[in-house]
Amino acid sequence: MLTIDFVPGAPNWLDLGTPDVDAAAAFYRELFGWEFQSAGPDAGGYGFFRLGDRVVAAAGLLTEEGARSAWTLYFHTTDAQATTKAVEQAGGTVRFGPFDVFTAGRMAGFTDPTGADFAVWEPADVAGLEEVTAPGTLCWTELYTTDASAAKDFYRSVFSWDLRDVDFGPGYTLVTPSGGGQDAQHGGIMQLQPENLAAGTTSDWHPYFEVIDCDTTAARAAEHGATALIAPMDAENVGRLAMFTDPFGATFAVITSAMV
Secondary structure: OOOOOOOOOOEEEEEEEEOOHHHHHHHHHHHHOOEEEEOOOOOOOOEEEEEOOEEEEEEEEOOOOOOOOEEEEEEEOOOHHHHHHHHHHOOOEEEEEEEEEOOOEEEEEEEOOOOOEEEEEEEOOOOOOOOOOOOOOEEEEEEEEOOHHHHHHHHHHHHOOEEEEEOOOOOEEEEEOOOOOHHHOOEEEEEOOHHHHHOOOOOEEEEEEEOOOHHHHHHHHHHOOOEEEEEEEEEOOOEEEEEEEOOOOOEEEEEEEOOO
Protein backbone atom coordinates (compact mmCIF):
# COMPACT_ATOMS: atom_id res chain seq x y z
CA MET A 1 0.00 0.00 0.00
CA LEU A 2 1.22 3.48 -0.82
CA THR A 3 1.95 5.81 2.08
CA ILE A 4 3.56 9.23 2.48
CA ASP A 5 6.29 7.70 4.64
CA PHE A 6 8.46 7.65 1.54
CA VAL A 7 11.35 5.22 1.29
CA PRO A 8 13.86 4.81 -1.55
CA GLY A 9 12.20 3.33 -4.62
CA ALA A 10 8.62 4.16 -3.58
CA PRO A 11 6.43 6.52 -5.62
CA ASN A 12 6.60 10.01 -4.10
CA TRP A 13 5.41 12.38 -6.84
CA LEU A 14 3.14 12.42 -9.86
CA ASP A 15 2.60 15.03 -12.54
CA LEU A 16 0.72 15.50 -15.77
CA GLY A 17 2.26 16.89 -18.91
CA THR A 18 -0.47 18.42 -21.05
CA PRO A 19 -0.87 20.94 -23.89
CA ASP A 20 -3.62 22.80 -21.99
CA VAL A 21 -3.25 23.03 -18.22
CA ASP A 22 -6.48 24.96 -17.68
CA ALA A 23 -8.60 22.48 -19.64
CA ALA A 24 -6.91 19.51 -17.97
CA ALA A 25 -7.48 21.09 -14.56
CA ALA A 26 -11.17 21.51 -15.39
CA PHE A 27 -11.43 17.83 -16.39
CA TYR A 28 -9.81 16.52 -13.21
CA ARG A 29 -11.82 18.95 -11.07
CA GLU A 30 -15.01 17.39 -12.43
CA LEU A 31 -13.64 13.87 -12.00
CA PHE A 32 -11.93 13.98 -8.59
CA GLY A 33 -12.78 17.37 -7.09
CA TRP A 34 -9.21 18.61 -7.47
CA GLU A 35 -8.40 22.30 -7.47
CA PHE A 36 -5.38 23.62 -9.39
CA GLN A 37 -2.95 26.02 -7.73
CA SER A 38 -0.21 27.69 -9.76
CA ALA A 39 3.33 27.29 -8.45
CA GLY A 40 3.95 30.96 -9.28
CA PRO A 41 5.10 33.20 -12.14
CA ASP A 42 8.54 31.57 -12.34
CA ALA A 43 7.18 28.02 -12.68
CA GLY A 44 6.31 28.15 -16.39
CA GLY A 45 2.65 27.23 -15.89
CA TYR A 46 3.41 24.35 -13.53
CA GLY A 47 1.18 23.95 -10.51
CA PHE A 48 -0.37 21.61 -7.98
CA PHE A 49 -3.61 19.65 -7.83
CA ARG A 50 -5.08 19.91 -4.34
CA LEU A 51 -7.81 17.86 -2.74
CA GLY A 52 -8.87 19.94 0.21
CA ASP A 53 -5.62 21.23 1.71
CA ARG A 54 -3.44 18.35 0.45
CA VAL A 55 -1.31 18.22 -2.71
CA VAL A 56 -2.23 15.02 -4.54
CA ALA A 57 -0.64 15.56 -7.98
CA ALA A 58 0.74 18.29 -10.23
CA ALA A 59 0.56 19.43 -13.84
CA GLY A 60 2.47 21.51 -16.33
CA LEU A 61 2.77 22.27 -20.02
CA LEU A 62 4.56 19.82 -22.28
CA THR A 63 8.12 21.03 -22.79
CA GLU A 64 9.99 18.23 -24.58
CA GLU A 65 9.89 18.27 -28.38
CA GLY A 66 7.49 15.65 -29.69
CA ALA A 67 6.21 14.84 -26.19
CA ARG A 68 2.69 13.51 -25.82
CA SER A 69 0.32 14.15 -22.96
CA ALA A 70 1.06 11.70 -20.16
CA TRP A 71 1.21 11.19 -16.43
CA THR A 72 4.76 10.78 -15.11
CA LEU A 73 5.50 8.79 -11.97
CA TYR A 74 8.42 9.81 -9.76
CA PHE A 75 10.19 7.44 -7.39
CA HIS A 76 11.97 8.49 -4.22
CA THR A 77 15.75 8.70 -4.28
CA THR A 78 18.24 10.00 -1.75
CA ASP A 79 20.72 10.80 -4.53
CA ALA A 80 19.44 11.71 -8.00
CA GLN A 81 22.95 11.75 -9.42
CA ALA A 82 23.67 8.23 -8.22
CA THR A 83 20.32 7.01 -9.58
CA THR A 84 21.14 8.59 -12.95
CA LYS A 85 24.37 6.61 -13.06
CA ALA A 86 22.50 3.44 -12.08
CA VAL A 87 19.97 4.01 -14.89
CA GLU A 88 22.74 4.39 -17.45
CA GLN A 89 24.57 1.30 -16.21
CA ALA A 90 21.34 -0.74 -16.37
CA GLY A 91 20.65 0.22 -20.00
CA GLY A 92 18.15 3.06 -19.51
CA THR A 93 18.18 6.46 -21.20
CA VAL A 94 18.54 9.83 -19.44
CA ARG A 95 15.86 12.20 -20.75
CA PHE A 96 17.10 15.01 -18.53
CA GLY A 97 19.79 14.94 -15.90
CA PRO A 98 19.43 15.97 -12.26
CA PHE A 99 18.60 19.58 -11.53
CA ASP A 100 17.35 21.58 -8.58
CA VAL A 101 13.73 22.73 -8.43
CA PHE A 102 14.17 25.93 -6.44
CA THR A 103 14.57 24.69 -2.84
CA ALA A 104 11.90 21.97 -3.16
CA GLY A 105 14.19 19.15 -4.22
CA ARG A 106 16.08 17.64 -7.12
CA MET A 107 14.68 15.69 -10.06
CA ALA A 108 15.77 13.71 -13.11
CA GLY A 109 13.90 11.93 -15.90
CA PHE A 110 14.57 8.64 -17.65
CA THR A 111 13.31 6.04 -20.10
CA ASP A 112 13.65 2.37 -19.23
CA PRO A 113 15.06 -0.12 -21.79
CA THR A 114 11.54 -1.10 -22.90
CA GLY A 115 10.52 2.51 -23.66
CA ALA A 116 8.59 3.57 -20.53
CA ASP A 117 9.27 7.05 -19.13
CA PHE A 118 9.63 7.70 -15.41
CA ALA A 119 11.40 10.13 -13.10
CA VAL A 120 12.93 10.41 -9.64
CA TRP A 121 12.51 12.99 -6.89
CA GLU A 122 15.19 13.71 -4.30
CA PRO A 123 13.37 15.67 -1.59
CA ALA A 124 14.54 18.85 0.09
CA ASP A 125 11.79 21.23 1.25
CA VAL A 126 9.09 19.12 -0.47
CA ALA A 127 8.99 15.47 0.57
CA GLY A 128 6.43 14.51 -2.06
CA LEU A 129 2.67 14.05 -2.36
CA GLU A 130 0.74 14.98 0.76
CA GLU A 131 -1.93 12.28 0.54
CA VAL A 132 -2.22 8.90 -1.18
CA THR A 133 -4.56 5.88 -1.06
CA ALA A 134 -7.62 7.92 0.00
CA PRO A 135 -10.46 8.53 -2.51
CA GLY A 136 -9.31 10.97 -5.20
CA THR A 137 -5.61 10.21 -4.73
CA LEU A 138 -2.90 7.95 -6.13
CA CYS A 139 -3.23 4.41 -4.80
CA TRP A 140 -1.33 2.13 -7.20
CA THR A 141 1.21 2.25 -10.04
CA GLU A 142 1.41 -0.15 -12.95
CA LEU A 143 3.86 -0.68 -15.79
CA TYR A 144 2.51 -2.15 -19.01
CA THR A 145 5.67 -3.28 -20.80
CA THR A 146 6.74 -4.84 -24.08
CA ASP A 147 9.36 -6.92 -22.24
CA ALA A 148 8.57 -7.76 -18.62
CA SER A 149 11.78 -9.71 -18.09
CA ALA A 150 13.97 -6.80 -19.21
CA ALA A 151 11.89 -4.32 -17.20
CA LYS A 152 12.17 -6.38 -14.02
CA ASP A 153 15.94 -6.70 -14.40
CA PHE A 154 16.24 -2.95 -14.98
CA TYR A 155 14.16 -1.73 -12.04
CA ARG A 156 15.64 -4.30 -9.70
CA SER A 157 19.08 -2.98 -10.62
CA VAL A 158 18.15 0.70 -10.29
CA PHE A 159 15.91 0.64 -7.20
CA SER A 160 16.60 -2.77 -5.61
CA TRP A 161 12.87 -3.46 -5.72
CA ASP A 162 11.56 -6.73 -4.33
CA LEU A 163 9.60 -8.43 -7.13
CA ARG A 164 7.11 -11.26 -6.79
CA ASP A 165 5.37 -12.98 -9.70
CA VAL A 166 1.71 -13.72 -9.02
CA ASP A 167 -1.17 -15.44 -10.76
CA PHE A 168 -3.10 -12.27 -11.58
CA GLY A 169 -3.56 -12.18 -15.30
CA PRO A 170 -0.78 -13.27 -17.65
CA GLY A 171 2.68 -12.21 -16.58
CA TYR A 172 2.00 -10.00 -13.54
CA THR A 173 4.66 -9.04 -10.98
CA LEU A 174 4.09 -7.20 -7.70
CA VAL A 175 6.57 -4.45 -6.81
CA THR A 176 7.74 -3.52 -3.30
CA PRO A 177 10.53 -1.21 -2.10
CA SER A 178 13.55 -3.13 -0.89
CA GLY A 179 12.79 -4.82 2.42
CA GLY A 180 9.36 -3.23 2.69
CA GLY A 181 7.33 -6.39 3.03
CA GLN A 182 3.98 -7.24 1.45
CA ASP A 183 2.14 -4.35 3.11
CA ALA A 184 4.41 -1.87 1.29
CA GLN A 185 3.57 -3.05 -2.24
CA HIS A 186 3.11 -0.04 -4.48
CA GLY A 187 2.69 -1.37 -7.99
CA GLY A 188 2.77 -4.04 -10.62
CA ILE A 189 4.57 -4.90 -13.84
CA MET A 190 2.46 -6.48 -16.58
CA GLN A 191 3.63 -8.09 -19.81
CA LEU A 192 1.75 -6.72 -22.81
CA GLN A 193 0.06 -9.52 -24.73
CA PRO A 194 0.71 -10.38 -28.41
CA GLU A 195 -2.48 -8.67 -29.53
CA ASN A 196 -1.42 -5.47 -27.72
CA LEU A 197 2.04 -5.61 -29.26
CA ALA A 198 0.56 -6.23 -32.72
CA ALA A 199 -1.62 -3.15 -32.25
CA GLY A 200 1.46 -1.04 -31.49
CA THR A 201 0.93 -0.58 -27.75
CA THR A 202 4.09 0.78 -26.14
CA SER A 203 5.53 0.55 -22.63
CA ASP A 204 4.02 3.01 -20.12
CA TRP A 205 3.63 3.58 -16.41
CA HIS A 206 0.00 4.23 -15.40
CA PRO A 207 -1.28 5.79 -12.17
CA TYR A 208 -4.36 4.38 -10.46
CA PHE A 209 -6.57 6.70 -8.43
CA GLU A 210 -8.83 5.46 -5.66
CA VAL A 211 -12.53 6.31 -6.13
CA ILE A 212 -15.64 5.61 -4.09
CA ASP A 213 -17.63 4.24 -7.05
CA CYS A 214 -15.79 3.06 -10.18
CA ASP A 215 -18.89 3.00 -12.40
CA THR A 216 -20.01 6.50 -11.44
CA THR A 217 -16.51 7.85 -12.02
CA ALA A 218 -16.28 6.07 -15.38
CA ALA A 219 -19.55 7.62 -16.51
CA ARG A 220 -18.39 11.06 -15.38
CA ALA A 221 -15.07 10.65 -17.19
CA ALA A 222 -16.84 9.80 -20.46
CA GLU A 223 -19.22 12.72 -20.00
CA HIS A 224 -16.27 15.10 -19.77
CA GLY A 225 -14.34 13.83 -22.78
CA ALA A 226 -12.31 10.82 -21.63
CA THR A 227 -11.93 7.74 -23.82
CA ALA A 228 -12.41 4.34 -22.22
CA LEU A 229 -9.60 1.82 -22.68
CA ILE A 230 -10.92 -0.69 -20.15
CA ALA A 231 -14.59 -0.53 -19.18
CA PRO A 232 -15.39 -1.04 -15.48
CA MET A 233 -14.53 -4.59 -14.53
CA ASP A 234 -14.09 -6.64 -11.39
CA ALA A 235 -10.68 -7.98 -10.38
CA GLU A 236 -11.05 -10.76 -7.83
CA ASN A 237 -9.90 -9.75 -4.34
CA VAL A 238 -8.62 -6.45 -5.75
CA GLY A 239 -11.65 -4.31 -6.57
CA ARG A 240 -13.46 -2.77 -9.51
CA LEU A 241 -11.35 -0.81 -11.98
CA ALA A 242 -11.45 1.07 -15.27
CA MET A 243 -8.85 2.74 -17.50
CA PHE A 244 -9.07 5.81 -19.73
CA THR A 245 -7.22 8.42 -21.67
CA ASP A 246 -8.10 11.97 -20.64
CA PRO A 247 -9.25 14.49 -23.31
CA PHE A 248 -5.60 15.12 -24.31
CA GLY A 249 -4.48 11.49 -24.39
CA ALA A 250 -2.92 10.90 -20.95
CA THR A 251 -3.61 7.39 -19.66
CA PHE A 252 -4.79 6.73 -16.10
CA ALA A 253 -6.95 4.28 -14.22
CA VAL A 254 -9.41 4.37 -11.34
CA ILE A 255 -10.22 1.67 -8.85
CA THR A 256 -12.69 1.06 -6.07
CA SER A 257 -10.52 -1.19 -3.97
CA ALA A 258 -11.94 -4.27 -2.33
CA MET A 259 -10.18 -3.22 0.88
CA VAL A 260 -9.10 0.42 1.37
